[in-house]
Amino acid sequence: MILVSACLIGENCKYDGGNNYCEAVIDYLSDKPYISICPEVCGGLRTPRTPSEIINGAVIDKYGNDKSAAFASGAEEAALICDSLNIKLAILKEYSPSCGVSYIYDGSYNGRKISGSGITAALLRRQGVTVWSEKDVVRNSSPKTLAGIQQMSR
Ligand code: SF4
Numbered sequence: 001m002i003l004v005s006a007c008l009i010g011e012n013c014k015y016d017g018g019n020n021y022c023e024a025v026i027d028y029l030s031d032k033p034y035i036s037i038c039p040e041v042c043g044g045l046r047t048p049r050t051p052s053e054i055i056n057g058a059v060i061d062k063y064g065n066d067k068s069a070a071f072a073s074g075a076e077e078a079a080l081i082c083d084s085l086n087i088k089l090a091i092l093k094e095y096s097p098s099c100g101v102s103y104i105y106d107g108s109y110n111g112r113k114i115s116g117s118g119i120t121a122a123l124l125r126r127q128g129v130t131v132w133s134e135k136d137v138v139r140n141s142s143p144k145t146l147a148g149i150q151q152m153s154r
Contacts, residue, residue, distance in 0.1 A: 043074030
């Protein structure tokens with residue numbers, strides 16, 4: 001069983017009401033059992049919602065409100081799901097303050113990215129779950145999948 005960010009498989013749970021549909025993730029999951037989650041929605045945030053970024057370890061929305069508790073709650077929900085279903089791999093959306101695997105926005109709301117992890121990705125990693133971003137999926141996909149992705153991007 002694999003845990004996946006809900007927005008990567010097309011659920012409209014992104015802060016702006018859209019999604020981050022990723023063909024490579026869909027292809028990768030096509031023959032595997034998986035469960036999707038949006039940690040921010042699980043943490044009680046509405047869609048659409050004000051975007052948030054991580055500043056000095058706290059999650060602060062664009063208007064300066066501290067949303068750390070909601071993000072922590074969503075992360076704990078994801079961790080509970082992984083624990084109860086013995087999930088060892090999570091595929092999460094890069095750059096998100098919840099799901100970002102290797103990079104997040106720097107907290108300035110200027111679109112700059114820095115090394116770091118979102119709240120959920122960090123918690124799952126501490127729990128022993130392997131965490132991939134959608135870019136890792138492409139790197140780890142079969143040649144057949146990669147050929148398909150390259151074909152689509154032409
Ligand atoms: S919290 Fe994760 S699953 Fe939810 S919209 Fe953001 S990146 Fe996608």
